[in-house]
Structures are given as structure tokens and as C-alpha cells.
Amino acid sequence: MAPELYMLDWPAEDRASLERFTETMTEVRSRIQAISGDAGGVPVPRLPRIPTxxxxxxxxxxxxxxxxxxxxxxxxxxxxxxxxxxxxxxxxxxxxxxxxxxxxxxxxxxxxxxxxxxxxxxxxxxxxxxxxxxxxxxxxxxxxxxxxxxx
CATH class of the missing domain: 1.10.10.10 (Winged helix-like DNA-binding domain superfamily/Winged helix DNA-binding domain)
Structure with a gap:
């Protein structure tokens, strides 16, 4: 709770920047989950194995x-x-x-x-x-x- 109180003193543009950063990180996390297949993410096609x-x-x-x-x-x-x-x-x-x-x-x-x-x-x-x-x-x-x- 203490960090949230400190944010009240932040300028509006810093809070907006933090919000964009949080949204971006959430999107990155969901993409990583999709690639790895964790948490029911959408499977990403893998390149086919190259035959010998x-x-x-x-x-x-x-x-x-x-x-x-x-x-x-x-x-x-x-x-x-x-x-x-x-x-x-x-x-x-x-x-x-x-x-x-x-x-x-x-x-x-x-x-x-x-x-x-x-x-x-x-x-x-x-x-x-x-x-x-x-x-x-x-x-x-x-x-x-x-x-x-x-x-």
C-alpha cells in the first residue's frame, strides 16, 4: 500500500507513463505465455525440422x-x-x-x-x-x- 501512496504525489505524465509500461509488460507476458503454451495461450507455430x-x-x-x-x-x-x-x-x-x-x-x-x-x-x-x-x-x-x- 505504501507505493500506491507515493504515486499520488507523482505528476500525471509519470503516472500515465507507468500505466503504459504496465500495459506493455502485460502484453509481453501474454505473448510469452502464448509462445510457451502456458496458461492456455495460443500456440505459436514452430519451424519444421530440417530433414537430414x-x-x-x-x-x-x-x-x-x-x-x-x-x-x-x-x-x-x-x-x-x-x-x-x-x-x-x-x-x-x-x-x-x-x-x-x-x-x-x-x-x-x-x-x-x-x-x-x-x-x-x-x-x-x-x-x-x-x-x-x-x-x-x-x-x-x-x-x-x-x-x-x-x-
């Missing part, structure tokens, strides 16, 4: 495979085995056997095309074959990381 490069590769590969499935007998017109192999290995980030890789991208039915593309990718250093299976070489990883950095 591997998640982007997974989506791109899945969309390509969906398109080929939709094309049915004409799916061979839409194939890009080298790109799909790189995406498949990049998105899983674990070494894959040739057979598992071909199954992932739907090449198991075309037995000759898969090994030919794998050999080309290995020759260019985009894929590396080790005991655990195929994985991205430095060239392939650098290409995909550069590609997804601009995504």
Missing part, C-alpha cells in the same frame, strides 16, 4: 521407385540405376551386398544391368567393395553431400 541428407535421399529414392511401380511394364524407361544405387547406399549408410542393393532399387529382375552399373561405380570410385559389402567411396559421398547441402 539421408532422410532426403530416402524420400527421393522412394519417389523414384513409386514412379517405376506406377509405370508397370514401362518402368525400364524411368530407371537410372547408378543414381538409385548411390541414393540407396547413402540413405542406409550401412554396407550392402549386391543382392540387397539390387532388391532395394528393384533391379533384381534385370540381373545383367545391376552388376554392370556396380562395376562402373566402383571403377570411378563412387562405390567401394569391402568384406562387409558395398559402401560409398569418397567421390560418391562428396557428390551426395554436396548435392544435399544445396537441397
Amino acid at each position: 541428407a539421408q532422410e532426403c535421399a530416402r524420400v527421393i529414392l522412394q519417389r523414384r521407385l513409386d514412379l517405376r511401380r506406377m509405370a508397370g511394364d514401362h518402368a525400364d524407361m524411368l530407371g537410372d540405376p547408378a543414381w538409385e544405387m548411390l541414393l540407396a547406399i547413402f540413405q542406409s549408410d550401412t554396407p550392402r551386398s549386391d543382392t540387397a542393393l539390387f532388391d532395394m532399387i528393384g533391379l533384381s529382375g534385370r540381373a545383367q544391368a545391376g552388376p554392370r552399373w556396380v562395376a562402373l561405380l566402383i571403377d570411378r570410385g563412387w562405390l567401394v567393395r569391402e568384406d562387409a559389402g558395398l559402401h560409398l567411396g569418397q567421390t560418391g559421398r562428396a557428390l551426395l553431400e554436396r548435392y544435399f547441402a544445396d537441397f
Whole structure:
């Protein structure tokens, strides 16, 4: 109660200034509550999470495979085995056997095309074959990381 008595002696413009300050602080508090969701405030939309490069590769590969499935007998017109192999290995980030890789991208039915593309990718250093299976070489990883950095 004592502070209120002191305010009686304040000039009118100081009291008005304090009132504006109090109103502004009340508005700031309500905005903070709205952002935090406390006290039933209106939730503020948050920015979406930025997907990782591997998640982007997974989506791109899945969309390509969906398109080929939709094309049915004409799916061979839409194939890009080298790109799909790189995406498949990049998105899983674990070494894959040739057979598992071909199954992932739907090449198991075309037995000759898969090994030919794998050999080309290995020759260019985009894929590396080790005991655990195929994985991205430095060239392939650098290409995909550069590609997804601009995504």
C-alpha cells in the first residue's frame, strides 16, 4: 500500500507513463505465455525440422521407385540405376551386398544391368567393395553431400 501512496504525489505524465509500461509488460507476458503454451495461450507455430541428407535421399529414392511401380511394364524407361544405387547406399549408410542393393532399387529382375552399373561405380570410385559389402567411396559421398547441402 505504501507505493500506491507515493504515486499520488507523482505528476500525471509519470503516472500515465507507468500505466503504459504496465500495459506493455502485460502484453509481453501474454505473448510469452502464448509462445510457451502456458496458461492456455495460443500456440505459436514452430519451424519444421530440417530433414537430414539421408532422410532426403530416402524420400527421393522412394519417389523414384513409386514412379517405376506406377509405370508397370514401362518402368525400364524411368530407371537410372547408378543414381538409385548411390541414393540407396547413402540413405542406409550401412554396407550392402549386391543382392540387397539390387532388391532395394528393384533391379533384381534385370540381373545383367545391376552388376554392370556396380562395376562402373566402383571403377570411378563412387562405390567401394569391402568384406562387409558395398559402401560409398569418397567421390560418391562428396557428390551426395554436396548435392544435399544445396537441397
